[in-house]
Amino acid sequence: MTDDKTPAPPADAPVAAPTPDPAAVAFAAEVERALGEGATRDALSGVPSWRVEAARIVDAARRLRDAGFDYLLFVTAVDRPADGRFELVYVFGSFADGRHGALLADVPRDAPEIDSVSAVWAGADWHERETFDMFGIVFRNHPFLRRILLDEDWPGHPLRKDYVDTLHDVVKRPY
Amino acid sequence: MADDPQRQWENQGAGWVPGGAPVRRGGVLLAQVDRLLTWARSNSLWPLTFGTSCCAIEMMSAGASRHDWSRFGFEVARATPRQADIIVVAGTITFKMATRLRLLYSQMPEPKWVLAMGACATSGGPFFYESYAVVKGVDKVLPVDVYLPGCPPRPEALIQALMKLQELIRREGAARPPRPLPPFLFAHCPVDPRKDFNPA
């Protein structure tokens, strides 16, 4: 791993401010035009993300699909216990090109419910079942909301940050 | 904790002493019959096709033409447990699968053997730490005869493990008692362990 041929990174190189990529700017404009008002751009770096109200999620999803984003990569959630919410992440893209973005929606941790978008993108069916299985988020109007990866009678939802498993002999990593 | 039935089971061992003399009763004639039976059994072990993850690919490679396990008699891999002698547990066993695995094992007729292939089946493998859904070793579910470490073990290693099992069969003798299922003491399992088919 320590390779003598590898040059060490220059320690004092000034970090230039990144110039905005015109393709990314055009993509952001297209998404915002599709979503309309009510979608705020999320500040975290990396995947371009827009936050919408949980109540408007199906409408936002339909607008995106009609604007040409017919590819739903996945639906998942991120647990934020410090803010008391689950942040649902819907990553969408298009089969025609390689751009992708994320649609975010917040639901409160003690009553996590949101409408299902499986009527818009059929693939959301199984992804939402998995999110329900792992986090306990209930998707209203889902055709068949059952656990998909764990046993039907599994206690708890494992990907929550406060999930403690006393039944299944979990060994914590010592390092 | 020493009287914890799970620990008692684990301390029991396989029931035979490596290098020790086999227990054979009955004189010269029955000893020859015994040798014939164990020779026949060890050279025609039919495995059950059971693979859950990556080790299954190395098991398939062991059955393919370069490593060819059929030279040793494991030619006929049966899909139904009713016709299988040995179950090669190749891959990770989760709690969801463990109960179904016990059912499969119970459906196999005696005499039957279990080979735990790979690190996952031996002890949980790379999923030992932090995984909530993996059984840490298939010996918590089935009585294992041979453990084979590796992630995944090479096909040659699998064949060596099967050869060790053949040695074990010859050494144990034909009148080997069936091994009881270990107590599967994890709460929340759809199958009641009290209803396991345990030989008396």
Added chain:
Amino acid sequence: MELLKATDATAGTDPASGYEDYFVNMGPQHPSTHGVLRLVLKLAGETVLGLTPILGYVHRGVEKMGEAMSVVQFTHLTDRLDYLSAHMNNWGWSLAVEEALGIEVPERAQHIRVIMAELTRISSHQLWWGVLGMDLGAFTPFLYGFRDRERVNDIFEKTCGARLTMNYIRPGGVTADVEEDFAKDVRAFCDYFEPCIDEYERLLGGNVIFQVRTRGIGVLSPELARSLGCTGPTARASGVAYDVRRTRPYGIYPKLSFRIPVMTGGDSWARYQVRIDEMRESLSIVRQALDAMPEGPVRAKLPAVLNVPKGRWLSRVEAARGEIAFFLEGDGTAKPWRLKVRSPNFSNLAALPEIAKGHRVADIVAILSTLDVVIPCIDR
């Protein structure tokens, strides 16, 4: 039993024929389900009226485990997702980490990555072809496929040390430089294997029984494929011309010239044909990458502890079965806050209930084999 009844509450007696619907379980232990997958079939005689896959028999909680280990430690678990595209999974995860931390990968490592990934694609398709033959009742393709696959395994073993779960492509580059006779071995394999693909086509594809069992079976329409998010050869056989290597290229793919095989039939025969053509294209890519490989370091210099900055990153890679995507969210510490693996097989399998309707039980095996799913990738 509740789940069985709940999957289709409309089970009843067909008034026309007098046949009663019944439910049959296929799996989780079954020779043709490619792993531990349980299919609950609702049958009327031999015809499938409905199908429900039940997953999770090898769910190991990899996403939760990832939250407790460093990003470099997680690489060994990505091998074990879809173990037949091990290098591509490693590459996808490394791309996510490299994007998050701004790591620049040396040129030689990029070439090695492409060669390893395409050899994995060939090896995965060889296994798929062999197992497809075996599932449909022909044992010879299994032996041919594995015999040729062993050659690729030998190449991997010399350089990476392992045959199946290699853990070779890591964030920053690759673990170690290739062996001296790597180029010779790879060229010898490519020259050996090219006529073998024609032999494969004659052996299995030319067989009339195989053609009858795959033509018109399990037709996946492009609208359903798009809506479900099917990718990879499954979608390309339905006319969806989507390949991450062309649509959103990574590594040195922009510099390589290769075709993307696309068919419009959408049936099992089309899926079969797409994968056979892909093997040819992969050989061409391997040759190009090998010819252009420069000298140089194979791994970027990395700090001892990689702290994932706050933010969310997504990397998308074309695995052998479709698009695998890694979503990484960091919170400034060495351990990720959340990581999600978008599995291609998960979305591809979602098509099965719809496309198996109306076919016979034996056709399900043909469809599942040509969908080419690997269950640990679905269950993670």
